Amino acid sequence: MQKAKPIELDVAVVDGVELKGSWNRMFEPRAISEYDLSILDEITAIPGAESLGYCYQCGKCTGVCPVDTVGDYSPRKIFRRTQLGISLMDSPDLWLCTTCRNCLRVCPKEVNMIDIMPAVRERAVLEGNAPEELLQAFENTARYGNPIGEPGRKRAEWTKSAGVSVPIMSQKKSPVDVLWFVECYPSYHPRGKQASTALARVFDSLHVDFGILGNEEKCSGDSQRMAGEHGLFEMLAEHNIKMLSKYSFNQIVVTDPHAYNAFLHEYPKYGGEYVVQHYTQYLSQRLPDMSFTHDIPYRVTFHDPCYLGRHNGEYDAPRQLLKALPGVDLVEMGHCRETSYCCGGGGGGMWLDSFTRDYASERLSERRVKEAVEYGADILAVSCPYEVPRFEDAVKSTGNAGKLAVMDITELLAYAMGLVDSLVMAN
Amino acid sequence: MGPILIVMENGASGFVDSSKELITKGREIAKNLEISSIAVGFGQDAESQLKNLPVDRVIAITNPELSQYHPLAYEKTLSEIVKKEEPYLTLVANTTMGMDLGAGVASSVSLPLIAYCNQVAIAGQEVVATSSVFAGKLMAEIVVPKSGAVLTVMPGAWSATEDSGSPQVDVLSVDIPPSMRILRTIEPEKSDVDITKADILISVGRGIEGPENLTLAEELAEAIGGVVSCSRPVVDAGWLPKSRQVGKSGQTVKPKLYMAFGISGAPEHQQGMKDADLIIAVNTDENASIMDIAHFGTTVDMLELMPALTERLRGE
Amino acid sequence: MHIAVLMKSVPDLVEDIALDEHEGQILFDEMSYVPSEWDDQALEEALVIKEESGAEVTAVSIETQDSDNLLFTALAKGSDNAVKLVGDFDLSLTNRQRAQIFADYLHKQPFDLILSGVQAIDDVDGQIPGLVAGIMGWPHASVVTEVRVKDQGIILRQEYAGGLVAEIESSTPVVVGIQAARKPPRYASIAKVRQVAKSRQIEEVEVPLSNVPALTVRRFYKPVASAHAEMVDGDVEDVAARIAEILQERNLLRR
Ligand SMILES: Cc1cc2nc3c(=O)[nH]c(=O)nc-3n(C[C@H](O)[C@H](O)[C@H](O)COP(=O)(O)OP(=O)(O)OC[C@H]3O[C@@H](n4cnc5c(N)ncnc54)[C@H](O)[C@@H]3O)c2cc1C
Ligand code: SF4
Ligand code: SF4
Numbered sequence: 001m002q003k004a005k006p007i008e009l010d011v012a013v014v015d016g017v018e019l020k021g022s023w024n025r026m027f028e029p030r031a032i033s034e035y036d037l038s039i040l041d042e043i044t045a046i047p048g049a050e051s052l053g054y055c056y057q058c059g060k061c062t063g064v065c066p067v068d069t070v071g072d073y074s075p076r077k078i079f080r081r082t083q084l085g086i087s088l089m090d091s092p093d094l095w096l097c098t099t100c101r102n103c104l105r106v107c108p109k110e111v112n113m114i115d116i117m118p119a120v121r122e123r124a125v126l127e128g129n130a131p132e133e134l135l136q137a138f139e140n141t142a143r144y145g146n147p148i149g150e151p152g153r154k155r156a157e158w159t160k161s162a163g164v165s166v167p168i169m170s171q172k173k174s175p176v177d178v179l180w181f182v183e184c185y186p187s188y189h190p191r192g193k194q195a196s197t198a199l200a201r202v203f204d205s206l207h208v209d210f211g212i213l214g215n216e217e218k219c220s221g222d223s224q225r226m227a228g229e230h231g232l233f234e235m236l237a238e239h240n241i242k243m244l245s246k247y248s249f250n251q252i253v254v255t256d257p258h259a260y261n262a263f264l265h266e267y268p269k270y271g272g273e274y275v276v277q278h279y280t281q282y283l284s285q286r287l288p289d290m291s292f293t294h295d296i297p298y299r300v301t302f303h304d305p306c307y308l309g310r311h312n313g314e315y316d317a318p319r320q321l322l323k324a325l326p327g328v329d330l331v332e333m334g335h336c337r338e339t340s341y342c343c344g345g346g347g348g349g350m351w352l353d354s355f356t357r358d359y360a361s362e363r364l365s366e367r368r369v370k371e372a373v374e375y376g377a378d379i380l381a382v383s384c385p386y387e388v389p390r391f392e393d394a395v396k397s398t399g400n401a402g403k404l405a406v407m408d409i410t411e412l413l414a415y416a417m418g419l420v421d422s423l424v425m426a427n
Numbered sequence: 428m429g430p431i432l433i434v435m436e437n438g439a440s441g442f443v444d445s446s447k448e449l450i451t452k453g454r455e456i457a458k459n460l461e462i463s464s465i466a467v468g469f470g471q472d473a474e475s476q477l478k479n480l481p482v483d484r485v486i487a488i489t490n491p492e493l494s495q496y497h498p499l500a501y502e503k504t505l506s507e508i509v510k511k512e513e514p515y516l517t518l519v520a521n522t523t524m525g526m527d528l529g530a531g532v533a534s535s536v537s538l539p540l541i542a543y544c545n546q547v548a549i550a551g552q553e554v555v556a557t558s559s560v561f562a563g564k565l566m567a568e569i570v571v572p573k574s575g576a577v578l579t580v581m582p583g584a585w586s587a588t589e590d591s592g593s594p595q596v597d598v599l600s601v602d603i604p605p606s607m608r609i610l611r612t613i614e615p616e617k618s619d620v621d622i623t624k625a626d627i628l629i630s631v632g633r634g635i636e637g638p639e640n641l642t643l644a645e646e647l648a649e650a651i652g653g654v655v656s657c658s659r660p661v662v663d664a665g666w667l668p669k670s671r672q673v674g675k676s677g678q679t680v681k682p683k684l685y686m687a688f689g690i691s692g693a694p695e696h697q698q699g700m701k702d703a704d705l706i707i708a709v710n711t712d713e714n715a716s717i718m719d720i721a722h723f724g725t726t727v728d729m730l731e732l733m734p735a736l737t738e739r740l741r742g743e
Numbered sequence: 744m745h746i747a748v749l750m751k752s753v754p755d756l757v758e759d760i761a762l763d764e765h766e767g768q769i770l771f772d773e774m775s776y777v778p779s780e781w782d783d784q785a786l787e788e789a790l791v792i793k794e795e796s797g798a799e800v801t802a803v804s805i806e807t808q809d810s811d812n813l814l815f816t817a818l819a820k821g822s823d824n825a826v827k828l829v830g831d832f833d834l835s836l837t838n839r840q841r842a843q844i845f846a847d848y849l850h851k852q853p854f855d856l857i858l859s860g861v862q863a864i865d866d867v868d869g870q871i872p873g874l875v876a877g878i879m880g881w882p883h884a885s886v887v888t889e890v891r892v893k894d895q896g897i898i899l900r901q902e903y904a905g906g907l908v909a910e911i912e913s914s915t916p917v918v919v920g921i922q923a924a925r926k927p928p929r930y931a932s933i934a935k936v937r938q939v940a941k942s943r944q945i946e947e948v949e950v951p952l953s954n955v956p957a958l959t960v961r962r963f964y965k966p967v968a969s970a971h972a973e974m975v976d977g978d979v980e981d982v983a984a985r986i987a988e989i990l991q992e993r994n995l996l997r998r
Contacts, residue, residue: 122932122934125930125932126932126934126935128929128930128931128932130930132927133675133676135930138930138932138933139930142933143755143777144757148694148698149698149757150757151755151757151758152775153758189694190694190716229932229933229934230934231932231933231934231935231936231937231938232932232933232934234933234934234937235933235937351676352676353675353676354669354672354676354677355676357663357669357676389694389695393693393695396633396660397660397663443904495909496903496909498882498883498884498901498911499882499883499913502882502883522903522904523885523886523901523902523903523904524903526861526862526870526873526885526886526920527873527883527884527885527886527920529869529870529873530869530870530872530873530874530876530877530885531873531874531876531877531883532877533869533874533877533956534839534842534869534873534874534875534876534877534878535877535878535880537956538956539839539868539956539957539958540839540868540869540874540958541867541868541958542866542867542868542869542870543867555961558867559966560864560865560866560867560963561754561756561760561864561865562756562864563966564756564760564965564966565760565762565769565963565964565965565966566963566964566965566966567867567960567962567963568767568960568961568962568963568964569867569958569959569960569961570959570961572958572959576958582904583994584994604882606882606913606914607882607884607911607912607913607914607917608911608912608913609909609910609911610898610909610910610911610912611909611910612907612908612909612910613900613907613908613909613910614906614907615906615907615908624906627995651990651995651996683993683995684990684993684995702756705989705993705995706972707986707989708972713974718971718972719971719972720972721972722972722973723972723973723974723975723986723989724972724973724974724975725974725975725976725982725986726974727978727979727982728979731979732979732982732983735979735980735982735983736983736986736987738983739983739984739987740987740990740996
């Protein structure tokens with residue numbers, strides 16, 4: 001960049017005051033075109049990342065980006081830093097976006113982080129230049145079909161203790177109405193397995209004709225895609241589509257909003273076209289068939305998962321279910337529906353916990369839990385499998401243990417329907 | 428049947444413990460099988476160190492340069508000795524030196540090798556070695572062939588006694604091949620700890636209550652020869668650096684001993700430590716999930732147990 | 744400098760080991776396999792050497808279940824060549840047999856430096872680098888954490904108990920067993936591995952299976968372990984005493 005040229009007169013008179021030499025020095029205006037834009041050009045040349053260049057610095061996104069509330073972040077700031085020659089490729093900024101989609105909602109120029117992030121991250125991942133934790137999750141997913149690194153052969157083990165029969169397609173050998181795509185955390189994480197058990201019992205009591213893929217299922221891969229491992233996503237998509245092609249079913253029901261997103265928008269590109277619903281959508285239609293026997297006399301609030309709400313526009317189905325529960329006093333938090341906060345787990349955030357910690361004053365999940373407590377909620381209801389462990393952990397770390405319980409909607413349903421013995425309130 | 432040949436390794440002062448263990452056990456095996464025992468040592472003090480060992484014969488390779496381990500010279504020399512003496516068993520501890528010599532010598536003299544051995548038993552006419560393989564998940568029971576074998580033995584598999592004897596002493600010096608040269612030795616830096624390399628971890632969780640209690644953990648770690656690690660809340664609170672965090676978003680560790688004090692055993696934590704050889708959990712809650720993967724557990728107060736254990740270990 | 748990296752896959756311990764408990768034998772065909780972690784370290788060190796001082800890197804593996812994937816990944820990471828040794832082999836090959844197969848191939852090749860993982864979880868009958876070196880009559884050092892090229896030879900760092908390190912100069916050819924590379928092994932993105940699998944070739948070399956000294960494992964068995972923690976009761980002093988005893992029994996108290 002050129003240095004601005006000083007203008008200096010021997011003597012200048014300003015408002016009758018005589019200013020000599022350096023006292024009257026001014027600088028010539030400097031043209032913005034003098035920035036070295038080569039770094040910005042490099043980034044916007046990546047297919048998918050073009051829109052970063054559209055930013056005109058209005059700052060709307062900064063006000064809504066959840067990461068900015070705990071740090072120093074937003075598309076505007078990313079644009080500005082890139083313009084100043086800090087390459088997004090080498091910057092921690094590349095890994096902080098949770099792809100929550102809140103900025104896109106307000107950006108007049110449609111600067112689209114949902115496309116920019118995976119595109120630029122993919123370049124970084126190709127060069128092996130990504131945080132260790134994330135690479136470990138990729139490697140686990142490639143090897144075992146789940147990011148946790150649990151054996152692929154144990155994916156259906158949870159069904160053994162579900163208390164109801166959970167048919168596995170390869171053994172069932174007959175068509176089903178609903179193919180339930182269970183996903184990883186609901187198959188392996190202890191809290192996820194509890195929610196899966198609850199959902200299995202709800203299906204069973206509604207006489208849903210359903211089946212799961214069991215060990216033939218692998219991670220849907222959507223978060224890995226957003227985190228930059230497109231090749232891995234493709235491999236998983238091809239695998240899942242091939243497995244699904246072996247069976248006949250009328251529709252897919254998914255536990256995980258990230259899988260929902262993949263089935264809706266990505267799998268069709270690989271030939272996997274299905275009727276797909278999130279479990280809250282499917283169950284809200286079945287509400288008339290449900291009978292509730294137990295009260296849930298608590299104040300409940302709901303956290304909209306980014307990939308069900310903002311990404312795919314479903315805000316009502318989970319609320320219909322919660323409102324139907326006897327005794328529930330449903331309160332909305334300030335950040336709800338379109339303006340919902342983010343749990344921090346999306347876009348690879350689930351596998352960047354340690355990395356993001358260095359750039360944030362607190363975790364997004366901790367922010368959210370505090371908000372729920374402010375609104376006097378006893379139960380924070382969720383409908384995404386990433387969220388139960390994230391929020392439960394945050395309840396502890398914010399010193400709210402015993403005040404707020406975190407529960408998947410299926411767990412509340414199963415309790416109200418008398419399908420599980422107890423609601424585990426204080427943890 | 429040939430003799431039993433024991434390869435001695437030099438430490439900072441005298442032979443290392445793992446070699447002394449081989450002498451005790453080797454002599455016992457030799458006696459039972461009625462074969463003779465030979466110990467080989469290297470370096471300028473080899474003769475004086477070997478000459479009181481309780482074996483039948485010792486071979487001292489007295490080149491002063493060989494006081495320090497030299498992979499090529501040791502391997503060549505030992506291969507020559509094995510060819511000449513035709514031992515039934517060649518024992519070397521499974522240290523860096525043993526990993527070098529075991530495989531190198533066995534294959535150059537065409538003998539089988541039994542690695543990671545932690546037991547040798549004599550059953551009638553058979554000698555049976557047991558090795559721990561697949562990261563300790565399986566034991567392999569191997570009958571030592573009559574034609575002999577090289578065994579690399581895990582340090583600590585046996586205990587050493589301080590017997591002495593008056594063996595026949597052979598002294599020789601060898602040519603040191605010029606193609607390998609020791610340039611210098613470097614002492615480890617003491618300051619930075621790498622919890623993934625520690626054999627023993629004293630790991631603390633939220634149960635530690637506050638940074639003022641960390642000294643209890645540090646003292647215990649020091650008494651037992653381990654390193655302090657922790658669960659995430661301890662790092663989040665700023666009580667220990669991130670490099671000490673075990674788990675999903677921290678380090679994955681596989682120590683010989685993992686002592687979990689006040690750690691509940693969340694899946695994110697277990698992911699980083701479940702493969703430890705021995706897990707001892709101290710948690711006032713008997714139903715904490717750490718108890719499902721621990722080998723031993725206790726529900727006493729960690730803040731009382733840590734000093735009590737430290738004192739006991741210091742006493743021993 | 745021409746470097747060969749000897750690589751193999753080992754049973755994946757994330758899954759249970761398939762064991763016929765009655766016969767005491769491992770069911771090799773019923774397990775899944777992953778690249779041996781130390782071989783990954785060896786490959787990384789070779790690639791670091793290549794980047795630092797220029798070298799040609801060839802990844803070599805013996806054809807068993809997973810070898811193509813292993814070799815394509817090595818190519819994706821930056822290895823120049825990949826060689827698969829083919830013959831009448833199966834998953835139950837012993838390490839001694841593997842070492843002989845490697846040596847039979849390596850004999851005829853102009854490699855200066857051979858790297859391989861210092862150990863693997865399944866080497867009951869010895870570690871590959873030492874066995875290969877012994878068969879070929881090459882000098883060898885294991886438990887190495889750094890290899891640098893200097894003039895016609897190398898300088899390596901060998902690590903001993905307690906973290907003591909020796910710096911050793913060696914002429915080539917030489918075999919080195921890598922404990923840890925200077926950097927953590929790099930990640931090869933799946934996109935890259937897939938692209939490599941489409942565009943690059945693995946060279947296949949036929950090698951006979953010769954007779955080698957054999958070791959018969961009479962039986963494999965699982966050491967007894969408890970599913971739930973065995974609880975130690977009593978007051979603090981009782982518990983401390985019992986724990987000290989447990990540590991003593993397992994030789995964890997010797998310094
Ligand atoms: C994405 C993500 C990543 C994570 N990554 C990690 C990670 O890498 N590592 C990690 O550790 N965690 C991680 N966590 C957090 C994890 O979920 C748990 O919250 C955490 O491990 C709990 O730590 P803790 O066991 O120390 O605390 P707690 O769960 O609060 O347990 C404390 C335990 O101490 C016991 N106790 C209290 N006082 C005493 C006493 N005086 N004597 C004996 N026992 C006592 C209690 O009974 C209790 O069981 C992660 C979470 C998420 C969501
Ligand atoms: S997608 Fe969400 S986290 Fe990412 S920049 Fe936009 S608002 Fe911030
Ligand atoms: S809202 Fe859009 S245009 Fe405005 S600063 Fe943010 S990214 Fe730039």
